[in-house]
């Protein structure tokens with residue numbers, strides 16, 4: 001299977017490295033000329049994945065037309081840009097593996113739903129899970145959910161992408177796999193706030209558990225399966241992203257918890273913290289679906305500039321409830 005990758009950020013580059021295992025040729029489309037130059041000339045993506053020596057079989061390009069005649073394309077542009085990039089790429093009926101985590105503003109569609117509109121003839125798969133790009137690129141052990149309704153395509157993609165340290169677990173639940181990745185980014189901001197404001201480890205554990213409860217409510221309402229939400233792309237990724245300043249979303253939350261404004265924290269950022277874009281869309285989508293998501297609501301209030309102490313007090317003073325409700 002000849003693989004192309006759309007997006008030369010940290011994750012697209014790490015996945016190109018995965019796909020290039022054993023010297024297999026991979027085409028990596030990147031937006032930034034300096035990324036293309038760095039990958040082709042130095043075999044390193046100095047802008048987004050510095051310090052990782054890349055396979056010489058990865059060829060970077062700035063021309064989307066170079067992605068024609070591939071057997072599968074990994075889509076790794078940030079969620080808000082997937083529609084535009086797919087609209088400009090030669091997709092046709094080439095299978096798309098969606099690797100971005102988010103919900104599109106305006107349409108409130110998951111990335112897979114956006115792809116179905118932008119490339120209606122392309123079969124869709126989703127690759128998601130607890131995956132810090134640097135660790136994957138360094139060959140550290142990692143496991144992901146690979147979701148695709150077509151069992152045969154799922155098996156072919158798994159065979160092509162899995163390796164000794166990169167395990168794929170198959171699933172037919174595309175929606176469930178996408179919801180975990182999108183929602184955990186918002187919850188990771190909340191956990192970062194707890195860290196930044198010094199609220200303690202009890203509070204962080206409570207947020208992970210109650211955050212997972214709201215991820216599950218939303219996921220089930222959107223047609224995802226409980227088994228997927230408790231799997232790698234849901235709970236697995238939530239635990240990873242809520243535990244480390246290696247996460248851009250968690251780090252954004254740390255800054256908010258320290259009293260800095262979202263505008264200041266997001267200004268001039270080259271790397272993407274998807275949760276900041278997903279949070280307002282998720283709040284609106286949850287309201288539309290009649291799903292209660294108090295942690296998501298609190299993250300939105302903080303992003304809009306409310307003081308941390310007031311938001312925490314509001315969360316803690318809500319009426320007591322049954323845990324399973």
Ligand SMILES: NC(=O)c1ccc[n+]([C@@H]2O[C@H](COP(=O)([O-])OP(=O)(O)OC[C@H]3O[C@@H](n4cnc5c(N)ncnc54)[C@H](O)[C@@H]3O)[C@@H](O)[C@H]2O)c1
Nearest residue numbers: 008009010011012031048078081100101132133271272274
């Ligand atoms: N970095 C990770 O560890 C990781 C792991 C799993 C999933 N993801 C997901 O992968 C997606 C891409 O994240 P990343 O970490 O590779 O990015 P990044 O933060 O490393 O880099 C930013 C990327 O955004 C792109 N970009 C900026 N403006 C754009 C535009 N107008 N149109 C198209 N692209 C534009 C840049 O070209 C660059 O590729 C996100 O949805 C992220 O949640 C990231």
Ligand SMILES: O=P(O)(O)OC[C@H](O)CO
Nearest residue numbers: 129130131132247248249
């Ligand atoms: O750095 P983050 O917060 O975008 O998280 C990266 C990955 O999604 C972790 O699985």
